[in-house]
Amino acid sequence: MSGRGWAILFVLCGAIFLEGIDISMVGVAVPSIRAELGMSTSALQWVVGAYVLGYGGFMLLGGRSADLLGRRRMFVLWLGVFIVFSGLGGFATEGWMLITARFVTGIAAAFMAPAGLSIITTRFPEGPARNRAVLVYAGTGAAGFTLGLVVGGVLTEIDWRWVFFAPVGMAAVILVAAIRLIPVEARPVPRSLQSFDLAGAFTATSAMLLLVFAVVRAPDVSITSTVVAALASSTFFLVFVVVERRVPEPLIRLGILRSGPLLRANVSAILFSGSFMGFQFILVLYLQELREWSPLQTGLAMLVSGGDAILAPTLTPVLVNRFGNVRVVLGGLLIGVLAYGLFVRVEVDWTYAAMLPTMVLIGVSFAMVYGPLTIAATDGIVENEQGLASALLYTSWQFGTALGLAVVTAVQVAALEGSDSAEGLLESYRAALVVPVVAVLAAVVVTGFGLRRRAGDVTAP
Template identity: 60%
Template sequence: MVNYFLGVTMSKRDWGVLFVLCGAIFLEGIDVAMLNVALPAIRADLGMSTGGLQWVMSAYVLGYGGFMLLGGRAADLFGRRRMFVLWLTVFIAFSGLGGFASEPWMLIAARFVTGVAAAFMTPAGLSIITTSIEEGAKRDKALLIYSGTAAGGFSVGLVIGGLLTTVDWRLVFFAPVALAVVILVAALALVPKADAPERSGNRIDLAGAVSVTAAIVLLVLGVERAAGAPVVQTVATVAAGLLALALFAAIERKVKEPLVRLSILRDGRLLRGNLAAMLFAGAFAAFQFTVVLFLQELRGWSSLQASLAMLVIGIDVILAPTLTAKLVARFGNARVAVGGLAAAALGYAAFLPVAPDWTYAAMLPSFLLIGLAFSLAYGPLTIAATEGVPEADQGLAGGLFYTAFQFGTALGLAVATTANVALGGSSMLDGLRGALVVPVAMAVLAAVIAVPGARSRREAVAVA
């Protein structure tokens, strides 16, 4: 078993496919990260209010999270390569339009459509890997490289965004376009066309698609806006989302060709992987949000300085396909994921004693532990969310996974913001310390959810 990864060889075709799809997930990561850094410059240039500025991010989140399940199923029904290429083209067009925006509404609209494009493109890309590379050691290796590239794109994007913003914030939109064009050309040449679905009819469950998209949009909107909206409005939005979700479940039980086979949710491995991924994403979003406030507003660091400080978290780009690969071969996905989630909890907890005079050396252990956590948790959770799923449902499995990730991000940000506002009355530091409890709690809960899988031999031990 020690040679589980070391002895794995991948064909040129496999490497070509992986190159394209790693480029796409890297693109999605840097696109979001660069925009985070550019927000202050955008507000100054377009004269946006704080509420309007939040909608630049919220529009993308709503498009991405709301349409992810539909995007995953569309890949299964209409062809993964076709959906990937089509929506990558849409991504290119509207990312570029965002760079030409002269009014806030133009930018917000462009970000929403870009999010929708990512919602179709991302699960299609993941399902191309899981259907074109055979399950087992070879696919696990590919997914670990893929997940490391995804997280690395976000880390690198923070720094690139800071550099580009110092020149012109519009470059933050134009740079992804240039990269996306290269990926599109490579996709047309390297991704095989033989991924056409075997199903006949290829009909979308329209009622299911409308109800689940409405449910996810309402739930994400309610959670994300919770900190700044009246309680009654938040409760009403979330209640409407839950009602739409119940309607969706009722539709899926009766429709002949459901958008989501509800039986897929009975797979304990998949369910635990998605719940743990949701909490893992939420914990990191809450931590990053709080640390950026600490570094920039309390310590007075520039956005570029803050980005460089957290760059070390990107060590997962190196560790995921090397260290994690060996650990998965020895101990299995579930046990490695639990170790990563525990490392995340320790990393977040190490930041709890934060003080105004903290040096970078005091912060570094937290950043290193979180980078290690991403290395150990992200890839194995991705594998757990797709392993054992029939090929015809791989797009759906990818959609579920990324929906969980996106919803978790919105949840983590909302809870951390609420804690910061509620506890920050006496001092900014008290609010930040209160918000830092959120990622610790979410990471611990994620580890607890993942533990049963680590105890199961079927899930914990990789089969060579």
């Protein structure tokens, strides 16, 4: 890659680093947020769930906007919105204020993230150069998430509000660098409102919002309410399909969904992200509320799981070139099964040495899964649909996050019902920790279908 190419990649990596650090710092801070704002466990998941709702609900629209309105334009504009509302979360005095700020921050990420990834996948030619850029990009996101665990712990010790204030300065620097370094694109062809698939955008966004809402709200409402929301989502999806078949410039060309690698990558992303975020949510509650560890101790305990920040840009490219995406992803998923399985029988008095194997294996698993899945989801996709392919993948990651949080919360709350003892709390955590194991096993099955490919094709899962 040229010096200019590295500079652009650096800016885009800065944005995904910012997103990673923003998410993980909030994850460490949730018990402190609960203590000050008086939120229940079910309400507490909305601090993360609201972000996911905005992210997952608007992602398809964000990805297509990048393709139609300009990737640089969307990236810069929504990075600015991300900065503003990420900072506003620190001023919240009620739970609903924080949740609202997180929702809008998620919407900003829904437009910013696919624009950033599609800049990479369109600027670097398909093959080793793009694979390297994507793996560096993925590794940087992982590094942000990992560093956020420690920084979030340090800031939460001071005041949890700094978890939202601190990223603003860094984000401002990234914004200035993006304006200076990312080349201005050719002005998009002027389009009338009729050329935009407004009906498709409305029905797709409504369907995704209702689906993510149904998943996130499931632990708090009756099964009837959840089913009604799911049925409403399905109805919007059906209308969306009808619309996409009839409009001249659809939001989603339905033919893109015939790509087996793309579909497998997205389903595996849903299951894998859900397993990790569900595990992290329970782990933080276990360490801080049962074991009474401080936020800083919690962050340091999870720090070793960030080994993927080193492995992703160094070891993973070698493995992909040698064995192909699908085998690397499958190996990473199997390691994930082992990692979560080892933690299921957690005890009240576990030493950190007993937890350490799980933490190490999670980092290895992420290094082998995240980047190769990103490559698989965008390989072979035409340039003018790279934003869409990126948006589909990010939607899957966020929907998986919502699904994982909702399921583990529902299982933990149900298992705890009627018991307020330390042993009852521990048993509820154990029950919830089964969910990540099952999710990753399902991802192994889905990815395994990718092994059936043409002889000699070692790069496409």
